[in-house]
Amino acid sequence: MKLIYLDNAATTPVLNEVVEAVADCLRNYFGNPSSLHRLGIKSEKLIKEAAESLAAVLHVAADELIFTSGGTEANNMAILGTALARQRAGRHLITTAIEHPSVLRVFEHLEAQSFEVTYLPVDKSGLVSSDRLEKEIRPDTILVSIMHVNNEIGSIQPIEELGRIIKGANPNTVFHVDAIQSFGKLELYPRKWSVDLMSLSGHKIHGPKGIGALYIRKGVRLQPILFGGGQQRGYRSGTENLAGIAGLGVAAKFIRHELENRPVYLYELKNRLLSGLKDALPQAVINGSLESGAPHIVNIGFPGLKGEVVLHALEDEGVFVSTGSACSSRDRTVSHVLKAIGVDDRVAGGSIRVSTSYLTTMDEIDAFIRILASVVSRVEKYSRR
């Protein structure tokens, strides 16, 4: 059975070039980048090269990047680091209702430390209102954190416009963007967009797990959340994950190449998927907006079905997707994102998320539609009477 992997928003298959770079690094670059001898210098150079590859994707300087253990640490570092560094300037923070848990849980933690957090609602397309954002910004607002592309429904926030509004309302407010899902799929211009901090992750772009990065615009103050030997200019202590960094550098080169040469490929896949769905599964509901969505994420609801059953039945046919919402006997919670955009519980419970990558082919999309149609008609027979 040929496998069709459509869960790329969860993680992506690792490129062969990345595997080789990681293995080569583990074999030939074991020196500690902080060591004074030439083995250390050799390792340090490797980090610089990777940082430059990454910087090229973001159109920033290599020394504005800090490597982290992944997206979660980058988000934690950005939010906690800003709150701790700037708490004397104010204790008000703004974010949205549809952020990733690695953002939301940090804000909840800060609320318990007597910070005040405003959660911006989103409309049914999953977009925040810029007017509302402008109204919420106060002189004591020290941080606004807004994700670029939502991981469940793929909505794209107008970061450039939001950046302008934030800086217009309070030039001292730090703007953090979780770009983990958009990285490699959309062009990112943190400088032009007045973004101060931007989180990235390696394994969403065919790189290794356990590596990520945080863009820190020059001049932005951030208190570290890890203390120790003062590596990475003191922002993030700990001996660098050299192999992960090397792998991330290679993956960054790959997506730079794809973004330049196939800028609309993912949109073509998405159009194929949407038109196929329309023909084969007219009962399917698309959660979020078709127009404003990211090219690689489509959230599909089947009213009355269980998303997890559809997922397992697809898995039996070699197709891997993700559910739109948790479904278990003890944790019957509907996804906070689907709830925030006002999706009906019956649809939310029957939702799956399909996410593509540059490695996905048109043929796979066609095969997926065929398999999905047969699986759904089978599962529909056993939906709740």
Added chain:
Amino acid sequence: MEKVILIRYGEIHLKGQNRPFFEKALHKNIIRALSGFPDIKVLKAQGRYYIEDFSDEAGVLDALTRVFGIVSMSPAVKTEKDFDMVARAAVKLMGAYLDRQGGDGQVTFKVESRRADKSFPMDSMTLSSKLGGRLLKAHDRLAVDVHYPQVTLNVEIREQAYIYIESIPGAGGMPVGTNGKAALLLSGGIDSPVAGYMIAKRGVELTAVHFHSFPFTSDRAKEKVIDLCKRLTRYCGTIRLHVVPFTKIQQELYEKCPDSQLTVLMRRFMMKIAERIAVKEGALALITGESIGQVASQTIESLAVTNEAVSMPVFRPLIGFDKLEIMEIAQKIGTYEVSILPYEDCCTIFTPKHPVTHPRLDRIKASELLVDGDALIQEAVDNTEVIVL
């Protein structure tokens, strides 16, 4: 002077003629439980086992607490049967005990001696009082109290002399393998592993049967049951886990039978399949984790209708237990934290909204005629996957 662990067993004394059979089983189970300790020796003596040649005493004791048939065990020292050597060992053991207790206040004690080897020159009374004298001289903190001592030093004169203070309770019960085999219906919930544990404690070997409803439950539910079985093996040795594909039966019942009866019908099918597997495995009974009134399918009427599906005896060791009591045992045997993982019955499509709580056997049997039960059962049994754990 050498460290040993002394193991006592109880109930199997009662078994007269069968005694060597029970002792052999216990011996085998002790060896299996200690298989992770290289070079360890398990020696059989009159009414006792001795463990020798180990370094990780705490680890060995922990492993032994999961062997059914052991009543208690004592970390002891072994010396030659010579009064001076015994006395030196006793002084040292008591010293270590006092150090562990800490403080410097008075501690009352007595010495209890048993002389199984009558060729030893002192009788037990003399041995006790002479040893008591030595101990008093060596440790200022000690004072004799033969009625209510805080600590008792035991001496046994057997093949060698054994001296010990502590006695640690064992798991009790009877050695697994001495009372036949039974098939446990294992769901992944809190109750069924506890039911298996309780029957295994009576010396019964287990074989397990799990019903898998992919894609309506995830493969993680299966992994969870494998994990539960592994935890049970620490008590009852190897388990053959039978994973029965159950989806087709559920779908047929769902399509053809009244919604309210689905749970009872499914349970009858599960019992019938488990009985078939039990026969194949040489098991003579079924075990379930049912407890009266816990859920709709466990009313007395439902239990009676479920029970009628099979002719084998069905053991329900938890029948009179409260949920909290069951949870307590699950925690003790280490299955609780696995059982509460939320992968089980994720999708409740086949659970009726309004289940019958007082099913009538004639109606249930009439519904069963709506599907080809024999063929479905045969197909499920034929496609069962066996995992040896």
